[in-house]
Amino acid sequence: MRETIVNKKNDLSWIKNEEHKAVYYKDCVSPMDAKNSGIGVSRVMYEKLEPNGQVLPHTHNVGEIIYVTSGEVSLLLNGEWKDMEAGDTFIVPAGNIHSVRNRRADIASEQVSSFIPMANELTDINMCSDLVGEER
Numbered sequence: 001m002r003e004t005i006v007n008k009k010n011d012l013s014w015i016k017n018e019e020h021k022a023v024y025y026k027d028c029v030s031p032m033d034a035k036n037s038g039i040g041v042s043r044v045m046y047e048k049l050e051p052n053g054q055v056l057p058h059t060h061n062v063g064e065i066i067y068v069t070s071g072e073v074s075l076l077l078n079g080e081w082k083d084m085e086a087g088d089t090f091i092v093p094a095g096n097i098h099s100v101r102n103r104r105a106d107i108a109s110e111q112v113s114s115f116i117p118m119a120n121e122l123t124d125i126n127m128c129s130d131l132v133g134e135e136r
Helices: 032-036 125-132
Strands: 020-030 045-059 064-071 072-075 080-085 090-092 100-102 109-116
Touching: 020 032, 032 045, 064 072, 072 090
Parallel strands: none
Antiparallel strands: 020 045, 045 100, 045 109, 064 090, 064 109, 072 080, 072 100
């Protein structure tokens, strides 16, 4: 049996993401945590975009779910910027170019980004569907 992992927010340090503009993150679920727990996620990050900060355009080889927890952001999706705010979620399939920028010049925005293998990469999609109550 695998052990439950607990990551307390005050024990996690903000790390500057050097690949982006004024972006910091904490690993809620690090890649090593994900591997050791055997869960079907690559990583979960709590991100902070400083005023006018931006996650620059990029892609992933996994899907990404981004939930905005505070602030106002714009999302680059399919070549167009869409305004989003706290409580909004966007789901980005693997390979899609995307970017997020903080629309505010006076306060930071925050979001949770979960990186998840695409459904065709999961070994038991039926089990995953059962867990979320989907009908097949």
